[in-house]
Amino acid sequence: MPYTNAVIHETQRYGDIVPAGLPHMTYRDTELQGYFIPKGTTVIANLSSVLKDETVWEKPHQFYPEHFLDGKSSRGLVTGRRVCLGEQLARMELFLFFTSLLQHFTFHLPEGQASSDKKSGFNLKASCSQRKTANLHLGSHSPV
């Protein structure tokens, strides 16, 4: 289970599906890391920079579930006052969805398919015990 959870968390980190937060507005003059931010400024957190931060992650540009095997699994849906209110629901749903897929299907690369084409993604075949198969295309939306 810890590794399954780590894979789910790493998929969210590496997939970077929410690259920026919601717009927020400063309610007073403030200073952050030497930058003056006047009251009324719209601020949008750059979440991609956090998820690929080279000072935080051991292998920021690789899919590496071990990032989440050290108990730091709360990263990803923001923290603090504006923490995602659906975090627990989203985590539970992702876990059930992912483990159900793995319980019912076997995923494998089609014959002759290279393991990964980093520019256009790669194809997968999913087959279940009733001999039904589906072809899936996993694409990358950002250069890796």
Ligand code: HEM
């Ligand atoms: C994997 C799924 C999800 C991801 C990646 C995600 C991500 C985020 C992020 C990054 C924020 C912070 C935005 C910001 O303030 O800059 C946020 C806030 C929020 N999320 Fe989610 N979310 C997910 C699922 C959900 C679900 C399922 C719900 C509701 C059932 C939900 C409800 C909210 C709400 C209400 C906020 C605003 C909290 C506030 O500003 O006080 N989220 N989410």
